[in-house]
Amino acid sequence: xxxxxxxxxxxxxxxxxxxxxxxxxxxxxxEAFLFILGIIAVTTISAWSWHLIGDALIEPVKISLAVLxxxxxxxxxxxxxxxxxxxxxxxxxxxxxxxxxxGSLGFLSSIITAIVAALILCEIASTLRLTKRDTVHVLVxxxxxxxxxxxxxxxxxxxxTIVIGKLSGEPHYAGFFYLLKLLWYLVIPGVCFFxxxxxxxxxxxxxxxxxxxxxxxxxxxxxxxxxxxxIMALVFFGHGxxxxxxxxxxxxxxxxxxxxxxxxxxLDNATLAAAEIVPSxxxxxxxxxxxxxxxxxGFLIPGNIPNIICASKFKIKSKEWAKQALPVGLAxxxxxxxxxxxxxx
Numbered sequence: 001x002x003x004x005x006x007x008x009x010x011x012x013x014x015x016x017x018x019x020x021x022x023x024x025x026x027x028x029x030x031e032a033f034l035f036i037l038g039i040i041a042v043t044t045i046s047a048w049s050w051h052l053i054g055d056a057l058i059e060p061v062k063i064s065l066a067v068l069x070x071x072x073x074x075x076x077x078x079x080x081x082x083x084x085x086x087x088x089x090x091x092x093x094x095x096x097x098x099x100x101x102x103g104s105l106g107f108l109s110s111i112i113t114a115i116v117a118a119l120i121l122c123e124i125a126s127t128l129r130l131t132k133r134d135t136v137h138v139l140v141x142x143x144x145x146x147x148x149x150x151x152x153x154x155x156x157x158x159x160x161t162i163v164i165g166k167l168s169g170e171p172h173y174a175g176f177f178y179l180l181k182l183l184w185y186l187v188i189p190g191v192c193f194f195x196x197x198x199x200x201x202x203x204x205x206x207x208x209x210x211x212x213x214x215x216x217x218x219x220x221x222x223x224x225x226x227x228x229x230x231i232m233a234l235v236f237f238g239h240g241x242x243x244x245x246x247x248x249x250x251x252x253x254x255x256x257x258x259x260x261x262x263x264x265x266x267l268d269n270a271t272l273a274a275a276e277i278v279p280s281x282x283x284x285x286x287x288x289x290x291x292x293x294x295x296x297x298g299f300l301i302p303g304n305i306p307n308i309i310c311a312s313k314f315k316i317k318s319k320e321w322a323k324q325a326l327p328v329g330l331a332x333x334x335x336x337x338x339x340x341x342x343x344x345x
Contacts, residue, residue, distance in 0.1 A: 001045070001243055008044045009244040012037050016237070016266045016302070020318035027318050031226050034302060035233035041240020052239055060231035063115055064224045067309060070119045071220035082127045094128070095199040098138055103195030106145030110180075114150035114157040118143065118306030122313045134201040136316055140324040141198035143306040144298040144332075148190040151294055152180045157305070158270035159293065166277045167286075179290075182283055186291060186336065197328060215313075223312050230308050238271035245275050254288050258337060261292035265299035284340075291336050299329050 016037055020027045042048055074081065088097040101124050109117035121142045125135050150156030153176060154164040160179055167174035215223075245267070249260045257276070264272050276289055297304040301311045301321050311321060 001247060005044055006244060006247075009041060009241055012041050012044075013241065013244075013263070013266070017300075020301075021322070030301065030318065031229040031233060034237055035229060038233045038236025038238075038240055042236050043240075045240055045243055047239060052236075056232045056235040059235055060228040063231055063305060064228040066115050067119065067227050068220060068224035070116065071215065071223065072217070074119070074123045075215060075217070075220065078123075078127070081123055085124065085127050095201065098128070098201070099195045099199035102138070102142045102145050102198040103191060105142065106149035106191035106195060109146045109150040110152040110156040110160075113155060114146050114304070114306050115309065117146045117150070118309040121146065121306070122310055125310075125314070130201065135314060136320050137201065137324050138198045139310040139314065139316070140298070140321060141194045141328075143304060143310055144295075144325070144329070145191045145194035145198070146306045147294055147297050147304050148187050148194065151183065151290065152187060153177070154179075158268075159273050159290075162270050162274050163277055163286075163290065166274070167279055169279060172279060172283075182287065183290065186287065186339070187294075190332070190336075193332075226312050227308060230302075230312070231305070234268050234302065237266075238268045241267055242271060242275055245272060249276070254285055255337075255341070258288050258292040258340075259333070261289065262296040262299065262333070264293045264296045265303040267302075269293040269297045269304070284343075288340055291340065292333070295329060295333050295336060299325050 016034065019033070020030055026033045042052065085097065085101075088100070092100070102121070105117045105121055105124075112120075121139065125138055125142070128135070128138070130138065147157075151160045154161045164174045164176075164178060167178065172178065245263070249257060249263070249272070252260055261269075261272060261276075272293055273289070277286065281289075298307065299322070301307045301316070301318055307321070310316065
């Protein structure tokens with residue numbers, strides 16, 4: 001890969017990281033912005049193919065349909081959800097209700113998938129009497145919890161599916177419960193922590209705020225279309241930047257690779273896992289790589305599908321998301337780095 005190509009791809013990464021924070025139009029049209037960057041990245045490395053275009057058209061279909069169908073179902077059964085949440089609030093209080101629901105979704109995401117868990121999280125948040133600031137806080141912490149929990153089985157999210165597929169042969173012979181056995185002692189405390197963090201709301205007069213109005217059918221369709229464009233953009237974006245990741249991130253020592261994987265804040269963590277995970281790695285190396293990818297996936301909106309779904313429904317801006325996610329996310333990265341370093345190798 002030529003120096004010019006490396007420079008262009010590096011500029012693309014920097015633009016994706018910083019422009020949404022400084023240019024209002026880019027922030028409002030984040031899906032289109034990433035789509036354009038993805039096209040430029042693929043063009044830069046001359047990687048256009050009918051296979052890639054097919055993947056970009058097909059891959060978002062399931063997620064977008066899930067957003068559409070579940071959105072319509074929740075619209076129909078919104079009253080039942082509201083009654084259930086009010087029952088929990090009356091029994092255990094609002095803060096404990098948030099903690100229980102977020103924690104439950106975090107663990108269930110490995111079974112019902114991260115996408116469905118994120119959609120349920122959106123509906124729960126929309127029925128709570130929270131300020132905008134507290135709503136963003138609950139959603140961000142909830143997406144962290146879902147990102148942690150979904151990795152435990154290969155049906156939870158694409159990251160775990162790819163890892164199981166790459167390690168299914170010698171010497172790991174990874175089966176359905178491989179990641180659960182490998183990461184349970186790291187993931188379970190993480191889900192519990194983020195469930196607890198979600199319950200720490202700042203506004204005392206929460207009950208004075210009104211619940212969100214129910215989305216119209218048009219709103220639900222538009223949101224599904226935006227998610228479709230977002231996923232398509234990430235397919236192009238990830239494919240275009242993979243060569244740069246392979247010649248830079250892949251050659252780093254394990255500890256440096258853990259921190260370098262923070263790039264999954266804007267680059268799909270499944271793409272990075274596909275490039276980084278090889279069967280010759282030890283379980284310790286796999287733990288390092290996966291935890292770096294899982295945690296940093298919650299840093300920014302493009303980092304994970306649940307982030308995208310929640311930000312799209314609640315019109316959360318990049319700065320709002322980062323303000324809530326980066327402090328706790330970076331602290332979590334540091335904590336897990338120390339834990340992994342001191343554990344017996």
